[in-house]
Amino acid sequence: MASLARLRTGIARARTIPFARTLQTAADSTTLQDDASHSEPFAVKLHEESFRSSKTDTPSLDLTVTKDSLLKIYREMAVIRRMEQAADALYKQKLIRGFCHLAIGQEAVSVGMANSLTPDDNIISSYRTHPFAVLRGASIVGLLGELLGRQCGISKGKGGSMHVFTESFQGGHGIVGAQVPLGAGLAFAAKYMEKPVATYAMYGDGASNQGQVFESYNMAKLWNLPCVFVCENNKYGMGTSAERSSSNTQYYTRGDLIPGIQCNGMDVLAVMKAVQHTKDWVVNGNGPILLEFVTYRYGGHSMSDPGTTYRSRDEVQRMRSTHDPIRGLQRYIEEWGLASEEEMKKIDKQAKADVDAAVEEAKASPLPEEDKLWTDIYVKGTEPSFMRGREREEVSVNDSCSCCVVH
C-alpha cells in the first residue's frame, strides 16, 4: 500500500509539471520565530509555498499570534468537527432528513476566516456552512436543532441545513452559486454606505463555473466593490473532480482583470494571513480580489454520497493522516510548547461533551407547531394581505378553490 501511495503522488506531481512550483497544502509547515513560552504575541513564519498569486504580490509570510488565540482556534476547530460528526450520526439515525452537507476536513477555512474578521464584515456562502453559522453567533444547540427541524433551531426548525443565518452571517444558500451575486450586492451596499468592511462571497470549485459568478466578477471590478470572492476548492464537486469539470483549475487566476491569491486551506495560520491580507486589500479601495483556499473534504458531497466512488479511500485516508488541519494545529501548539498533549486531550474531551450535551438538548426540543407554518415568511411589517401555498388537508376534488389558501 505504501508503494502504491508513492506511485500515486508521483503521478500527481507529473500532472502538475506545467506549474513549476505547486502550492503545498501541509497543515503543519509553519515555523516558530520567537519565544512562545508566555501569552504575549509572538511571530511565526509560514511555509514559503503557502501562497501563490496572480496579478498581485503574495501576502507576506510573517504572522503574529498569541497562545490564547491559538488555543481558542484549536478549541473551535475541535468543537466544529465534533458537531459535524454529530450531525452525521444523527442523519444516519434518520433524525436529520433531507439535505445535509458537512465540512469535515475543511475546518481551517471557516475557523481561520472567522478569527481574522470582525462581526461587521460580511460572509455569505453556499450550503456547506454549518461552521460559519456557529462561528458567527449561533449556538451549537441552535444549529443542531435546525438540522433536526426543532423549535430551538436558529431558523425555528423551518429552514434546515441549507438555510442558516445569523446577524453577522448572511446565510447558507441552497442554489449553487446564487450567493455570489448576493455577496457582490452586499459589497455594493458597504461601498454605498461608506462602511469600511469587507464582504466575503464564498463558493466551491463546483460552483465556480457558473455564469453568475463571472457576471459578479465583472460588476465588482467595474464598480471596484470591496468584495473578496472566495473559492473553497475542496478538489471535488458533486461526484466530479475539479480536473474533470473545469478547464482551468487554478481558480485564483479566473478573474480576468481581478487579481487573485491561492492559499493553503489546510493550515489555519495561512488562512488567517490570507484573510487579513485580502481584507486590507479591499478596505483600502483596491477593488475586488479572488481568494482560493485549497482544502479537502473527508466525507462525501452530501449525505447521499459515500464519497469513495470518484476518489480512492486511500487518498482520503492519506489526507486525513498527513494533512489534517486540526492535527496540524495541535502539532504547532505542542512543538512550540504552548500546551501539553494532556491539555489538548482535555480540550478534545470537553468539545465532545459539549456537543453531546447540545445534541440531547436539541433532541428534547419539540417540532414546530403546525399553525406556525405560515409565519416567519416575510420581514415583519412587509407581509402581503394573503399567501399562497398548498396544505395537506386539501384532498377533495369538489372544493376546487382550496388550492388557493387565503389567510
Add this chain to the structure above:
Amino acid sequence: MISRRVAGRRDCWPIPSSLRSTLISASPRPSSLSSASMQSLRLLCKTAAASGTSRRWLQTSAVRLAVSNFQMPAMSPTMTEGNIASWKKKEGEAFSAGDVLLEIETDKATIDVEAQDEGIMGKILAPDGTKGIPIGKTIALLAEEGDDISNLEPPKEDTPPPPKQEASSSTPSPPQSVPDKQDAQPSSPPPVRPSMHPESSRPLFPSVLRLLQENGIENADKIKGTGVRGMLTKGDVLTHLGKASGPMGTYKETPSDVVTKSGGDQTKPPKKEEPRLLDGAAVRQLIVRNMLEASVKARTPPAAPPADFDSVIADYLPPAKAPSPRAEASLAKPSKPAAGYLEGLI
C-alpha cells in the same frame, strides 16, 4: 459513527497511564491486547489501588470509560433495514477515523461504513451475515483506547429506534385535522380513506383511483368501463354514483355559482364576451373552435384566379408600375401565395 454514551459504566478502575503505555509498547500493536492481558492488568490496577501508595499513580483527570453503542446506520434516506455483509475489524482491534468498520448490504447496494473517530472495536453483537437489522439497533459496542473490553455486555434496548418515535409523534396530528375538513363537505362519504385501496382486475387511472377512494368504492370491477379497451373513466364512476347522467355527460351536482355562470357562457356565444370570466372548459372549447375554423379555412383556400405570367412577375416588379395597369392582379396577390405557403402546414 453512531455513538451514544452508556450511562453508568464507570465501575471499572481507571488504568494508570504509565502502565498502559508500557503495556502498549511491549505489545507489537495496541490492537492485539488480548483479553487475558487485560484481565491481568485489571488485577494489577486493583491491587495497586488497594495499597495506599498508589494514589499518585491514578490520574487526577479521570479517564472516563467511554463505551458507546454502535447502531445500525441509515446509509441512504430510504433504507429501513440492512444486512451485515462482513465486519472488517475484529473485536479488540483498534481503528482510526475513516477506517472501514463493516460492510452493510442495503436494498440497493453494499456500502462500507466508516469510523468517524478513533477507538477500539469492543464487542460485535450482530455477526457477519445477520439479515434484516432495523436502523437504530445496536450492532456493536465501541470503546476508546485503554478501556476494559473484556466484560462488555450488550445494553438493554430501553429506547425504541428513533424512526418509530418520530413516526408515532407525527402521525397523530394529521388524522385530527382531516376529519374536520371532511365533515364540512356536502356529500358525506364513508370516512374510510386514503389507506383503503380499491380492488380492480384492470389498471386504473390515478384520477379514477382517487375518485374511488374518496367515495369509498371498494370493488371497481362492478362498474362498467366505457373508456379505451374498457378502461374505467371518471365519467363511469360518476354515473355509477348517480352524479352524472352518463359517462360522457356533464357533472350534475353544481351548487357553486361560478360553474353555472360559466356553463351558461359555454352555450351562449362566448366569442362576444371574451373579457368575461371563463372556466377551463369554456376556454378550451373556444381555443379548439378557433383552431378548427382556421384549419378549415386553410384547407379550403378561396379559388384563386388562374396564374398567368403577369400576376407571377408582379411581385418582382418595382412598385411604380403597379398602380396603372394591374389593379386586379395585385388584388389577387395576397391570398394566393399565402394559401400556397401555408398548405400542408396546417
